[in-house]
Amino acid sequence: MVLDFIYPPVCLICKEVIREEFLPESKALVCSYCWNNLKIEEKPFCPECKVELKISQLHDCSAYLNKVYALGVFDENFQALIHHFKYKGKISLGKRLGYRLAEELKGQNLSDFTYLIPVPLHKVRKRERGFNQSEILGEALAQKLTLRLPQNILIRIKNTKDQTKLSIEERKENVAGAFQVQDKQKILHGKKIILVDDVITTGATLNECARVLKQAGAKEILAVTIAKAS
């Protein structure tokens, strides 16, 4: 592109000009050095006691959300990536993150899991943003893993306040009753499900989603995210 001469692509992380021959949009945002040196987390963990777990390990100290796997820690690198994906509409970067998450999950034993379910946005919020970041990640995961991505099973019926400035207790209250399962065919019954979101902080949102999915008959819930913040 002619524009590349005037504004050469600069890496979101190291801020250096990216000098690679062929650059699809997603790769024009992060250089391959920074991409390959993102600090990747190895193990899933319990959202309650934080102990590291294997995907197949039975561990039920949390009633609804059984395990969480986050690709990385919400450090300044992951923060920059997620910010550009979510708030600057860099969907191709979101897909690239989703593929990376899929690569890491391939090393785990997911054979018992059936469905991927993205955390839904309220329809008003989705209209404002133009897309749901969790759905983009879910689609990328479904392309690379042999898991189904059923549509509109989990919906958000309350347009909740932004969680970022709320305390742990306020977050729980804010998301209570925010989600509903629409599963007339009872496809969730007895199934292991992977919930998908961009970031886990206190886990209040994912836990509330897991609660309604379990109420609808789901057997086990693993949440996967791009990053974990504390």
Ligand SMILES: [Zn+2]
């Ligand atoms: Zn870089």
Ligand SMILES: [Zn+2]
């Ligand atoms: Zn635990």
